[in-house]
Amino acid sequence: MKKVTAFFGLLLATSPAQATNLDFALGKALFDRPWTSAPASTQATDGLGPLFNARSCVACHPKAGRGKITVESNGEIGGVGYVLRLGSATGEGDPTYGRQLQTNAIHGQKAEGRVYLENGYYRIEDLAYGEMAEKTKYAGRLSQPLHGLGLLEEIPTEDILALADPDDKNGDGISGRAHMVNGQLGRFAWKATAPTLRIQAGNAFSNDIGMSSPIHRHHHGDCTKNQPDCLKGPHGDSVQFENLEIDTQMLDLVAYYLKRLPAPKSKATEPLPLFSQVGCADCHTPQLKTKSGQKVAAYSDLLLHDMGEGLADGIKENNATGREWRTQPLWGSANTKRFLHDGRAQTIEEAINWHGGEAAKAKANFTALSDTDKQRLINFINSL
Structure with missing residues (x-):
């Protein structure tokens, strides 16, 4: 049984038009699904993290729209769909923190840090794994609307x-x-x-939610070799689901949903x-x-x-x-x-x-x- 059918129950025979509508509905349900850390009561819903920015796609794209920014009274940046991208002029991610600062973690893991805004400039505090490399740059990214x-x-x-x-x-x-x-x-x-929506969805599952897919097969998301606890953390990969957390069928359904948004x-x-x-x-x-x-x-x-x-x-x-x-x-x-x-x-x-x-x-x-x-x-x- 495929992971998607394990989650949604038995799928009955349908006409082509009904199948199209059903694929869209299943894709949307996966897009909206809040993922949990492994092991969960059902393998169809776990695999979050170990480090992550969001628990679901819709958390970054409310109503399939653009993210929102909030700034707390202490200056900490929050909101949905707002992340801090890491990298360098030569294309490498930070050797410790990877390509995105993960501000959340599952139980037993440590979030990478917190981001503050002060006088128009970012400030990162509580870095959990030491200092970033000297050449690492960081900049905000606000999620984009998905319609069309x-x-x-x-x-x-x-x-x-x-x-x-x-x-x-x-x-x-x-x-x-x-x-x-x-x-x-x-x-x-x-x-x-990203050349295709399927690839873009796979990138987001890996970078934002910490889940493996046919696009990025590693189950630890953006974790690096300098974060050994993260690399050893629990994951939802399963032989039943192509040794992945988001298998081919699920990724295809999410991509189909995105393609059909007016x-x-x-x-x-x-x-x-x-x-x-x-x-x-x-x-x-x-x-x-x-x-x-x-x-x-x-x-x-x-x-x-x-x-x-x-x-x-x-x-x-x-x-x-x-x-x-x-x-x-x-x-x-x-x-x-x-x-x-x-x-x-x-x-x-x-x-x-x-x-x-x-x-x-x-x-x-x-x-x-x-x-x-x-x-x-x-x-x-x-x-x-």
């Missing part, structure tokens, strides 16, 4: 590659480039490190000409199409762009440098409360003012607009 991602996966690779101009041959100052990951085009995550609804019926005149559309491509010809008004080219020193975090991920970020889709901005990779901007104008590098010219054009035109542009983006 299935459409982004269906855009032909060649259409996205056609938008790239890594050497800026046309001289417009925009040199977006594709992020190739193991021979596939990266489309998802802040630095386009795109955000926009109040705008067509792009505002001012959006292109300022230069926003040079990276935030208003519309692409799926293989079947369906229009995708995500306002992104899905390419990496150098966004300047102000947004640089010094962390290289795969082939994306510390200054490069995938163009964030603007659809769903109407429901967004915080912008940019770490949520530092609380308004569209704040986010624009942080732009630099390839976006410096567009920012200068925006700054030069009259107050009326600035508001027209902001209102348009806020309607997406």
Whole structure:
């Protein structure tokens, strides 16, 4: 019996349409499922940790939306879907703390540390396993909304590659480039490190929840060799479930659920000409199409762009440098409360003012607009 059927009970024969709806429901249930540490009363629900940031996918993506940030009276950062990414300019994680600071732990294990915000800067306290390496950088990451991602996966690779101009041959100052990951085009995550939603889900299970899957088969998540107690901690791997905690069927169902989430609804019926005149559309491509010809008004080219020193975090991920970020889709901005990779901007104008590098010219054009035109542009983006 598969792990998913062990959790949900016996599945009866269904029609294709019913099976489609059932797969979506099962994927959502797995997405919402709060995981527990092993050993649990049923192997279908355990495997959390040993170290983790969240107990479930929905904990980071409430209603499949973006995460939220809270700051306690003592300055400690909390919220859902907010983590501290670790790394270096050469692409390695911290030798002790890995690629993400795990702020929670199962019974018998020690959380890696706590994060505080003071005068706009992060402060890490209570590091449980000693100091970080001198070259380790750290930066906040706020989880992204998930609606419409299935459409982004269906855009032909060649259409996205056609938008790239890594050497800026046309001289417009925009040199977006594709992020190739193991021979596939990266489309998802802040630095386009995941080519598919299945891979992105596997990354999240490992980094955020500490669970093994066909994408990352190690059951200890982000633990390193300098954390021997974590490596020896309990896990939910089982021969019955491919020696994994999230087996192939479960991961496929979660990916199916993500693919079927509808795109955000926009109040705008067509792009505002001012959006292109300022230069926003040079990276935030208003519309692409799926293989079947369906229009995708995500306002992104899905390419990496150098966004300047102000947004640089010094962390290289795969082939994306510390200054490069995938163009964030603007659809769903109407429901967004915080912008940019770490949520530092609380308004569209704040986010624009942080732009630099390839976006410096567009920012200068925006700054030069009259107050009326600035508001027209902001209102348009806020309607997406």
